[in-house]
Amino acid sequence: MIPPGPKMPAIAQTAWFMADAPGAFESYHRRYGPIFTVRNAGFPPEVFVTTAELAEQVYRTDHSGHGRAGEARRVFLQHLVGSQSVLTQDGDAWWRHRKTLNPPLRARQVAGYEDDIAAIAAEKIATWPLDRPFGLRDHFQEITLEIIIRLIFGITDAGRVQRLHVLLPELIEVGGAMSVVMLPERLRGPAGRAPFGRYRRFVRLRAEVDAILLDEIRRRRTAPGGGDVLGRLLETELGDQELRDELLAMLFAGHETTATGLAWAFERILRMPGVLERLPDDEPYLDAVVKEVLRVRPVVIEAPRLLDAPLRLGGYEIPAGWYAGPYIPLVHRDPAAFPAPGEFRPERFLEGHQGKAWMPFGGGRRFCVGAQLALLEMRVIIREVLHRLELTAPDQAPEARRLKNVTLAPAKLTRVIARARTPARTA
Numbered sequence: 001m002i003p004p005g006p007k008m009p010a011i012a013q014t015a016w017f018m019a020d021a022p023g024a025f026e027s028y029h030r031r032y033g034p035i036f037t038v039r040n041a042g043f044p045p046e047v048f049v050t051t052a053e054l055a056e057q058v059y060r061t062d063h064s065g066h067g068r069a070g071e072a073r074r075v076f077l078q079h080l081v082g083s084q085s086v087l088t089q090d091g092d093a094w095w096r097h098r099k100t101l102n103p104p105l106r107a108r109q110v111a112g113y114e115d116d117i118a119a120i121a122a123e124k125i126a127t128w129p130l131d132r133p134f135g136l137r138d139h140f141q142e143i144t145l146e147i148i149i150r151l152i153f154g155i156t157d158a159g160r161v162q163r164l165h166v167l168l169p170e171l172i173e174v175g176g177a178m179s180v181v182m183l184p185e186r187l188r189g190p191a192g193r194a195p196f197g198r199y200r201r202f203v204r205l206r207a208e209v210d211a212i213l214l215d216e217i218r219r220r221r222t223a224p225g226g227g228d229v230l231g232r233l234l235e236t237e238l239g240d241q242e243l244r245d246e247l248l249a250m251l252f253a254g255h256e257t258t259a260t261g262l263a264w265a266f267e268r269i270l271r272m273p274g275v276l277e278r279l280p281d282d283e284p285y286l287d288a289v290v291k292e293v294l295r296v297r298p299v300v301i302e303a304p305r306l307l308d309a310p311l312r313l314g315g316y317e318i319p320a321g322w323y324a325g326p327y328i329p330l331v332h333r334d335p336a337a338f339p340a341p342g343e344f345r346p347e348r349f350l351e352g353h354q355g356k357a358w359m360p361f362g363g364g365r366r367f368c369v370g371a372q373l374a375l376l377e378m379r380v381i382i383r384e385v386l387h388r389l390e391l392t393a394p395d396q397a398p399e400a401r402r403l404k405n406v407t408l409a410p411a412k413l414t415r416v417i418a419r420a421r422t423p424a425r426t427a
C-alpha cells in the first residue's frame with residue numbers, strides 16, 4: 001500500500017507547489033497526516049514525511065545505499081555543477097569526494113575565517129542605503145558570494161573577483177530557469193552550439209566561469225598552500241575537473257541558502273523587540289537565535305532520496321524508483337520534538353535541545369557539508385550589521401514565504417529601513 005495524497009492532476013500539484021509550496025504542504029498534511037504522496041508532472045511520485053522519526057528512516061537509506069540523494073538532484077543540477085561533485089554523485093564516488101571536503105569545512109577549520117567574514121561584511125554594509133526602505137536579501141547575497149569567491153575559491157585578483165560577481169549570479173539564474181533545467185538532452189546540442197537562446201546563453205556563461213576557475217586551479221597547483229578551501233583541496237587527489245565541479249557545488253549550495261537564512265533572521269528578529277534587545281553580543285544567545293530562525297523558517301524545504309529498492313515507511317511500502325524525503329518546515333513544527341512549536345523560543349537551544357528533529361541542513365550521510373560555515377557566517381554577519389546599523393521593518397506584518405530558486409525566501413526580501421548608529425556600537 002502507498003501513502004494517500006491529493007487526487008488532482010500532477011500538473012495542478014506542480015502549479016500549486018510553485019505558487020505556494022507552504023500552503024500546499026500544510027493542506028496535504030492536515031488532510032492526509034504525517035506521510036503523503038505528491039505527484040509532479042514529468043517526475044516519479046514523491047512521498048513526504050513530516051515527523052522526525054519518519055525522516056530518520058528516510059535518512060537511514062544513505063547508510064543502506066538504497067537512497068540516492070545525488071541522483072535525485074542530478075536532473076536539476078548536473079548542467080550547472082557537473083557530474084563529479086558531492087551534490088550529484090552517490091555511492092563510492094560520492095564518498096571519495098565527501099572525504100576530501102569534510103576536513104576544510106569542519107567547525108574548527110572555518111573558525112579561522114571569522115575575521116575575514118567580518119571584514120567582508122563590514123565593507124559591504126558600509127554601502128547599504130540609509131533612511132529609505134530596501135530589501136536586505138540581495139545585499140546578503142553579495143556578502144555570501146564574496147565569501148565564497150575569496151575564502152572558498154581563494155581568488156584575490158580584484159578584476160577576477162569583480163567579474164565573478166557579475167557572472168556567477170547570472171549563471172545560477174539562467175541555469176536555474178525551468179526552460180534550461182527541463183530542456184531535454186537531445187535538444188541541448190553540442191557544447192557551445194546549443195540551438196536555443198536561453199540555453200546558449202547558459203553555455204556561454206558556464207564556459208566563461210569554467211575558464212576562470214580552471215585557470216585558478218592550474219595556477220594554484222604551481223604555487224601550493226593558502227588558507228582557503230581550494231588550497232586545502234589541492235592537497236588531495238582530486239583532478240582539475242573534479243575540483244571545478246566541487247567549487248561550483250559549494251557556490252550553488254552555499255551562497256543563496258546562507259543569504260536567505262540571514263534575510264529570515266532579520267525578518268524575524270525585527271518583529272521581536274525582546275529578542276533584538278539581547279543581540280548581538282551574548283554569543284550563546286546569538287547562536288540559539290540563528291538555530292531557532294532556521295527552525296521556524298528553514299531555507300531548504302526538502303531533502304529527497306531516490307529509492308533504488310522498496311522502502312517500508314510508516315506502515316506503507318514505497319516502491320523503488322520513487323522519491324522519499326522530509327518536508328522540513330513541518331518536521332520543525334512537530335510538537336513531539338519541539339514543544340510549543342509555534343513560539344519563537346531560542347532558549348530551547350540553550351537548554352540543550354537539539355536532537356535529530358532539527359534538520360535545516362538535512363540529515364544522514366548527506367548532511368550539509370557547509371553547515372558549520374553557514375552558521376558561522378550567519379552569526380558574524382548578524383553581529384556586524386547590528387553593530388553598525390539600526391534596522392526597522394517599515395511594515396510589521398510577517399513576510400510571506402515564496403520559492404526563490406532552491407530556497408524558500410521572504411516575499412519582500414526582508415524590507416527594512418537602516419539608520420546609522422551613532423556612536424557606532426562596535427564591540
Ligand code: HEM
Nearest residue numbers: 086250253254257258261300303361362363366368370374
Ligand atoms: C543556511 C545555509 C545552508 C542551508 C540551509 C543548507 C542546506 C542544505 C541541505 C538541506 C542539504 C541537503 C542535505 C540532505 O540531502 O540531507 C545541503 C547539502 C549540501 N550543502 Fe548546504 N546549506 C547551507 C549552506 C551551505 C554552504 C555555506 C555550503 C558550502 C560550503 C554548502 C554546501 C553543501 C553541499 C556541497 C551539499 C551536498 C552534500 C552531500 O550531498 O554530501 N551548504 N545543504
